[in-house]
Amino acid sequence: MLLSNRIDDTTRILLVDDEPANLMMLEEALGELGTIYCASNGNEALSMAMELSPDIVLLDIDMPDMSGLEVCQRLKNDARTVNISIIFVTSYQGDEIEVTSLANGGVDFITKPINFNTCRLRVKNQLLIQQHAKSLKQAKEELHRLVTQVPVQITYWDANWVNQFCNDYSGTWFGITAADMSAQSISEAFPVPLGEEIIRFTEQSDGLAVQFDSSYCKNGQAPKYVQISVSKSIQEDEVVGYLLTMVDITSIKLAKAELFNEKERLRITLNSIGDAVIATDIEGTITFINPIAERMTGWHARDAIGIPVEEVMNLMDASTHQKSLNPIRLALEEARIVGMAMNCQLVSQAGDAYRVEDSAAPIRDSGGNITGAIIVFHDVSEAIAMSVKMSHLANHDQLTDLPNRILLHDRLEYACKLASYTSKKVATLLIDIDHFKFINDTLGHSFGDRLIKQVAGRISQTIGPNCTLARVGGDEFLLLVPNVIQLEDIQAIACNVTNVISRPFTLGGNEYNVSVSVGVSVFPDDAKDQETIMRHADVAMYRAKKEGRNRYCFFSDELEHQLMQRHHLEKQLRETIATRSIEVFYQPKIRLADGALVGVEALARMPAEGGGYVSPLEFIPLAEETNLIVPLGQQILEKACCHAVRWKELYREVPLSVNVASAQFSESDFVQTVVEALEGSSLPAHLLELEVTETALMDDTEKAQSILSILSDKGIKVALDDFGTGYSSLSYLKKFKMDVLKIDQSFVRDMLTDNSDYDIVKTVVSLAESMALDLVAEGIETEGHVQALVALGCPVGQGYLFSKPLPLDEFEKYLQKKLEESL
Incomplete structure (x- = not known):
């Protein structure tokens, strides 16, 4: 135990005394302050000190093989043990021996017979002193890291512009480390033109601080642009120093230089991208149309500019062929981004139809005022066809083509809501293939996949048309049975599943016997929501495996309690x-x-x-x-x-x-x-x-x-x-x-x-x-x-x-x- 919660619980105390009784009493007195180690002679003490690196050594002076003073000298002469605090314990009296002990590197001196309360307090005080020293060292290191890591050069100069401090310890800025820069003038530390400019701006300023942008070149490289801030340090109305910070703004300068080029690239991009782009003024009259929009609408730019957007973009519902409102009108009226209506179709002047999608957005000036709008759209005819296929893939397992978790959750939610109105039940049967990992590892993943498909096929053949069989994991399936009236029906289904899987499977010309464990949970008997019902099915399946596998098990509160206890014990x-x-x-x-x-x-x-x-x-x-x-x-x-x-x-x-x-x-x-x-x-x-x-x-x-x-x-x-x-x-x-x-x-x-x-x-x-x-x-x-x-x-x-x-x-x-x- 710790004597105080301020003492580090990793503290190690080494006791050195050739008398076992003294060691025993000291260990009893100091046990609460840390982990106690004991040595009965000088050589043993030196060995343990090297191995343990104790925080404090209580060292007897008078020992037969080596005196405590010699042990102390050896510890203090070794870089590995020099920082260990040593408290001498001796029966010698007098100032001379105490002076000698402290002169040899001891931090304290305790005389025998020992007052253990005083001894405990002295040891505790030394431990607290060590902890304070460690904290101060850590704070200094953290401050050093902070100053080093900021992406700003920080320097301090005296009134004559001689460097007193720099945080550029590695010399990143000007190739001069902080140590080398110390005591250098600014003309020596910085590029000469930059140093002269800093002095000039500072002297010309009447205020306490000045900020300006500048640039410099280093070793023939491209110019670096910097923002410089100088704060004057004033004492008794006189300038005694300057705090200078320098921030690299090269990227900002280059970004501004790129802005014009970006505008030109934008114009070229709009004419080159694969999407159609049409821009209008605030009245909805076309001001710009790119080549893709020309092709899809059948209008040339010279003819379309100045025409209302509705005449150029003939939009209608793909199913009803009713005229659709152009998104640009909504973007202008409601001052927001507007997505194109679902199922939207564009008909060109030549009568070609394109399924299109994308959005329109208002254009604002620097004051935030709307000056027009722009619409970006593209042909999604092929994508629509692909999306139908992708929708199926997103909701079905790729290997078995069974519904996956996403589709299962939708059907389970619908089945539970319907059961609430009809007073019927919904059953979920979680089916897990026993020892599938062994089969997969032994025969290989390709055989494992074939087995999964065969299992899915067999179970699918045993269920009714209203049931849903989904694959929810590597070797797990979930069977959703809606509109259940009698629990006996569920039992029959579970029994049928285990029986149909028990027949041998043929893989690679060989027959393999496989079994499944089935956990059954019923809505609303076992749970009131779909998440809980699936979790309860998992609990029941876990019980089925524990009872020997190749069987089914219904959920109960006792099962959940046991599982929660297991989870708590595992944590x-x-x-x-x-x-x-x-x-x-x-x-x-x-x-x-x-x-x-x-x-x-x-x-x-x-x-x-x-x-x-x-x-x-x-x-x-x-x-x-x-x-x-x-x-x-x-x-x-x-x-x-x-x-x-x-x-x-x-x-x-x-x-x-x-x-x-x-x-x-x-x-x-x-x-x-x-x-x-x-x-x-x-x-x-x-x-x-x-x-x-x-x-x-x-x-x-x-x-x-x-x-x-x-x-x-x-x-x-x-x-x-x-x-x-x-x-x-x-x-x-x-x-x-x-x-x-x-x-x-x-x-x-x-x-x-x-x-x-x-x-x-x-x-x-x-x-x-x-x-x-x-x-x-x-x-x-x-x-x-x-x-x-x-x-x-x-x-x-x-x-x-x-x-x-x-x-x-x-x-x-x-x-x-x-x-x-x-x-």
């Missing part, structure tokens, strides 16, 4: 992983013959909202399903390795077992992850044991063999977890380099009352002996279990009889107790 799990808040509990492994501690298994525990912990039976399967098990397992491995190193340093070596999920084991960088965890914590490889399942090994046996060989070569042990619950094949077991077999607790728990379980345990023990494998029994709860296992020859076990999984602090107390018992 909480992601937050826990993102904040590295997952905790590691430890369950001891005990030698059954004498009760000695021979190892420990690391177990993940997820804190629950409001206190307590989420059951591993809930969050572990979810982590595996969402592939969050990979970062989760990595965090457990890293934390457990660090804890094991701590035990090694404070107590004794304790072999550590860490579970590895199938998804972790199959990661391409799995071995590298394990190696980095060992190197990052400095844990010796022989103290780490990885527990893998049979499933993880069987996903890719060749890859598994390679990984196990690499781990074995590095000295890392591997245990086969839950042995007997998976494939349980001796043929595969011989392939892999294993060190340990773990007997699953389901067999151990009932071995005293179930002969089958007893025989399984006995067989596994014999198997381990014959293969020279270590053996660990899980789930030991009674002395009877211990006696039976010892009799069978099982040497090691774990279970609630010895200890439940313990949080870190409780396990360390347990470890300390075991250490005392062994002495």
